[in-house]
Amino acid sequence: MADKVLMKGNEAIAEAAILAGCRHYFGYPITPQTEIAAYMAKRMPKIGGTFLQAESEIAAINMVYGAASVGMRVMTSSSSPGVSLKSEGISYMAGSDLPGLIVNVQRGGPGLGGIQPSQSDYFQATKGGGHGDYHLIVIAPDSVQEMADYTVKAFDLADKYRMPVMILADGTMGQMMEPVSLDLDIKPAPEKPWATTGTGCERKHNIINSLSLVPEELEKLNFERFEKYAYIQQNEVMYEEYMMEDAETVIVAFGIAARVSKNAITAARKEGIKVGLIRPITLWPFPTEVISKAADKAKRFISVELSMGQMIEDVKLAVNGKADVELCNRAGGMIPSPEQVLEAIKNGGAK
DSSP states (O other), rough: OOOEEEEEHHHHHHHHHHTOOOOOEEEEOOTTHHHHHHHHHHHHHTTTEEEEEEEHHHHHHHHHHHHHTTTEEEEEEHHHHHHHHHHHHHHHHHTOOOOOOEEEEOOOOOOOSSSSOOTTTTHHHHHHSSSSSSSEEEEOOOOHHHHHHHHHHHHHHHHHSSEEEEEEEEEEHHOOEEEOOOOOOOOOOOTTTSOOOOOOOOOOOOOOOOOSSSHHHHHHHHHHHHHHHHHHHHOOOOOESOOTOSSSSEEEHHHHHHHHHHHHHHHHHHTOOOOEEEEEEEEESOHHHHHHHTTTSSSSEEEEESSSSSSHHHHHHHTTTTSEEEEEOOTTTTOOOHHHHHHHHHOOOBO
16 A cells, blocks of 8 residues: 555645646645645746746636647646636637646635635536636545545546646645545656647647637537537546435535535434435536436435535436425535534425
């Protein structure tokens, strides 16, 4: 068994990115993800990489765009208001079919909000965030180990599909410390013949661009991109099922909310209540078919969230009227307790 080290979630993301071959980081400090930038500032110069604290989040994402254009494994990180500022650049990356990693360690909002954990950027991450028709692959870890594991996975998926991938964590995941194995599943980055690395007069120029002034051509590009998205929805869904064999009540939760919910489920099972958990690991693509299948047997669903209720809309779409769907939530930086979730299991949450 590989040795483990005690790391914060933010630090685990940074070290995993380096191990995955990321040598270019552009960002801007904001609580509760600043440790990622601080870690990169220390490590990148020692390994021949680039750390640059940009003048703004807008500048940082456009630097990511530039490094991705020449085929580099590159990342940025921020928290909720900072990701809002990056959204135009993320849309440009999606429109240019560029791979890259964006990490959002969420805090409460809207606006500057607070610095405590939240999951209220779900809509922003899974429904676009910037302008135009596009998706990001969105991955939601629920442990420090998963912060490391899925950072590596994110780079692989970004390169495989030539698109941005987001790690959507919350402030708790970023700040908590747990033992982590850094014996990660590292694959070499693929060749990138599309990159703007110069031609040597041996091939046609590569052009990275999201501008298309001929509407028929832009329509064709959008339809082709959504064919890729449909393939991803069929082949890249990740989820966890917990005590689902006989569950009559199903909790759907991700991140810290899922960890809290497991404690509540254990307590409920001791009282003879048949309850289980579906934890989406990919928030996009969402495990719609898994939830829909569970709704053929379960009587009710509870979406547990650190928001005013965002993921619940996707849960309702997946359930499609086959069972009741309720909300158990806290907002503004508060976290549901196991006792609150247990109360929702026993007596119902908000409709």
